[in-house]
Amino acid sequence: MNILEIRGVSKSYGKVMALRDVDLVIRRGEMVSVVGPSGSGKSTLLQIAGTLDRPTAGTVRVAGHDVSRLSDSQLSALRARYIGFVFQQFHLSPGASALDNVAEGLLYTGLSRRQRRARAAAALERVGLGHRLGHRPHQLSGGQMQRVAVARAVAGEPPLLLADEPTGNLDSEAGAEVMALFRRLNAAGITIVIITHDTEVAMACPRRVRVRDGLVRSEIS
Amino acid sequence: MTALRPARLRPSDLARLGTSGLRARPMRAILAALGISIGIATMVTVVGISASSQEQLLRQLDALGTNLLRVQPGDSLFGDRVRLPKSAADMVRRIDGVTHASQTGETGVTVRRNDLIPSGVSLGITVQAASLDLLDTLDGRVRAGTWLNAATERQPVVVLGAVAAERLGLTGPDVQVWMGDRWFTVIGVLDRMPLAEEIERSALVGFPAAKDFLNHDGHPTTVYERSADEAVEGVRAVLARTVSPENPNEAKVSRPSDALKAKAAAAGAFTGLMLGLGAVALFVGAVGVANTMVVAVLERRREIGLRRSFGATRGQVRAQFLVEAVLLSAFGGGAGVLLGALATMGYARINGLPAVVPVWALGGALATTILIGALAGLYPALRAARVPPTVALSGQ
Numbered sequence A: 001m002n003i004l005e006i007r008g009v010s011k012s013y014g015k016v017m018a019l020r021d022v023d024l025v026i027r028r029g030e031m032v033s034v035v036g037p038s039g040s041g042k043s044t045l046l047q048i049a050g051t052l053d054r055p056t057a058g059t060v061r062v063a064g065h066d067v068s069r070l071s072d073s074q075l076s077a078l079r080a081r082y083i084g085f086v087f088q089q090f091h092l093s094p095g096a097s098a099l100d101n102v103a104e105g106l107l108y109t110g111l112s113r114r115q116r117r118a119r120a121a122a123a124l125e126r127v128g129l130g131h132r133l134g135h136r137p138h139q140l141s142g143g144q145m146q147r148v149a150v151a152r153a154v155a156g157e158p159p160l161l162l163a164d165e166p167t168g169n170l171d172s173e174a175g176a177e178v179m180a181l182f183r184r185l186n187a188a189g190i191t192i193v194i195i196t197h198d199t200e201v202a203m204a205c206p207r208r209v210r211v212r213d214g215l216v217r218s219e220i221s
Numbered sequence B: 001m002t003a004l005r006p007a008r009l010r011p012s013d014l015a016r017l018g019t020s021g022l023r024a025r026p027m028r029a030i031l032a033a034l035g036i037s038i039g040i041a042t043m044v045t046v047v048g049i050s051a052s053s054q055e056q057l058l059r060q061l062d063a064l065g066t067n068l069l070r071v072q073p074g075d076s077l078f079g080d081r082v083r084l085p086k087s088a089a090d091m092v093r094r095i096d097g098v099t100h101a102s103q104t105g106e107t108g109v110t111v112r113r114n115d116l117i118p119s120g121v122s123l124g125i126t127v128q129a130a131s132l133d134l135l136d137t138l139d140g141r142v143r144a145g146t147w148l149n150a151a152t153e154r155q156p157v158v159v160l161g162a163v164a165a166e167r168l169g170l171t172g173p174d175v176q177v178w179m180g181d182r183w184f185t186v187i188g189v190l191d192r193m194p195l196a197e198e199i200e201r202s203a204l205v206g207f208p209a210a211k212d213f214l215n216h217d218g219h220p221t222t223v224y225e226r227s228a229d230e231a232v233e234g235v236r237a238v239l240a241r242t243v244s245p246e247n248p249n250e251a252k253v254s255r256p257s258d259a260l261k262a263k264a265a266a267a268g269a270f271t272g273l274m275l276g277l278g279a280v281a282l283f284v285g286a287v288g289v290a291n292t293m294v295v296a297v298l299e300r301r302r303e304i305g306l307r308r309s310f311g312a313t314r315g316q317v318r319a320q321f322l323v324e325a326v327l328l329s330a331f332g333g334g335a336g337v338l339l340g341a342l343a344t345m346g347y348a349r350i351n352g353l354p355a356v357v358p359v360w361a362l363g364g365a366l367a368t369t370i371l372i373g374a375l376a377g378l379y380p381a382l383r384a385a386r387v388p389p390t391v392a393l394s395g396q
Helices: A042-049 A072-082 A098-104 A113-126 A142-154 A172-187 A199-203 B011-024 B026-064 B088-093 B134-138 B162-168 B207-214 B229-243 B256-268 B272-299 B301-310 B314-350 B359-385
Strands: A002-013 A016-027 A031-035 A057-062 A083-086 A160-164 A191-196 A207-212 A215-220 B068-073 B098-106 B126-130 B142-145 B157-160 B176-179 B182-190 B202-206 B222-227 B251-254
Touching: A002 A042, A002 A191, A016 A042, A016 A191, A016 A215, A031 A042, A031 A172, A031 A199, A042 A057, A042 A160, A042 A191, A072 A083, A072 B301, A072 B314, A083 A142, A098 A113, A098 A142, A113 A142, A142 A160, A142 A172, A160 A172, A172 A191, A172 A199, A191 A199, B011 B026, B011 B314, B026 B256, B026 B272, B026 B314, B026 B359, B068 B229, B068 B256, B088 B098, B088 B222, B088 B229, B098 B134, B126 B207, B134 B222, B157 B162, B162 B182, B176 B202, B182 B202, B202 B207, B222 B229, B229 B251, B272 B301, B272 B314, B272 B359, B301 B314, B314 B359
Parallel strands: A031 A191, A031 A207, A083 A160, A160 A191, B126 B202, B157 B182
Antiparallel strands: A002 A016, A002 A057, A207 A215, B068 B222, B068 B251, B098 B126, B098 B222, B142 B182, B157 B202, B176 B182
């Protein structure tokens, strides 16, 4: 079954076409990298795949839901249930512990605070930071911070994980650490889409999609 | 495929969300709430001081009673002063429900420390003849010395009201004062009498002495009457007719406690100017809260985008910032109420008043700040809800 279906999608900002007639289908359990130089439209592709933005034309389906037919609050519910995001800059709250940062990601799922914290602890355990629950972000290394962010993205067990340049702010060792984590999560069943311009990261993924000038140019299998 | 419905935020989570911004920048929160605090403190203090003054007067009124009536001759149709009959008090005493009645009569002479002072210098003190039971009727007390009795009411002795003694510079009895054309011995000084301030400013002699030494005609100029509380209205209706049967409309009946009541009502009415100042401070405070919230929304666009990516709806983002504004304002209001209550207690303590801060003022203050916070937070919250989720991803 397809977790993500993008068909004939275009996105324009005024006169600038960021995406032109893009088709991309991702099946459950895949691990895909989206590669392209900056300005190629890969970030726009991620925003549209993550339902953070709507396409100008074409259809997007996430887990079978046609995004164009959902209201803003239904889209919010869709994101809460189906999609986890990992960002280049981690976006961790500096004043909160690793546990609270991860638990905050579950705030809009309807779970009680106790349940959120229990799941957050389990997620941190899963990314190998079970011993760092009470640490603040500034007490962690870059790789650890990104692993906290990954834990936050997967704590709600969404079927789809979207990562925007997850290794962009990390040295190669920490980057490899995060990639190893992604592979483990993927093996456990989570579909992962990674946007990157790092060929090494791209090569680590079984499927690679190349984006250039708003077009999905080639797929390397 | 299941229906998509966003989960509701629990009230406790919403409250925690609403305080997160305040906890992150406590100093800013304090400064932003300061305007509201000052406004609320001003208003609570104004109301508190008024209420304390009023409480003081009402307690006094309670202690003094409201069952005292006073009759004075009015002006006749032709403009001259009507005279009350000599036995007016006796006639009043026979009315149903009347428990006490007594009378005083102005003599027209002045009281002076000695005979060298010109007779025109009155110091605002009235020399009056008084019946022996006057003190009982007025519920008055002698501060020093004694009151008149059946023997001394015939002699050249005088009892001074509290204010009269003060103005003459006398503190106790056993001194001589000059009244009319002879010396009188002061035998007593009375305590304060809030219900009969004219007695406080009087020098009182017995009716027989007034007749013998001061050429008084024996006609009373004021009759005081006290009755059971429930009989007051009935007595009042017949009082004028009793003391002046031929011309009842020429006798003026008044209730001294009414003046005190009016005073209490006036004390309870807050000064509009101070309340206005408080309102201005509140308004400025509201603008401060709105401003702080607008800045917070601008600074926290990234956080808002991140929350939207977690699955927060526009409504949940709006609620977060609205709750934050309300909490900020209520925090200021709470501090203001506390400050206002302390200021009231301080003022009351210094001025010897019972400290009273009405509960409605406290409740009203908090309700007002919540309303202000909601109004001030509305626009920033709407702006926050319009932040697009994509800002979470954008590099800036």
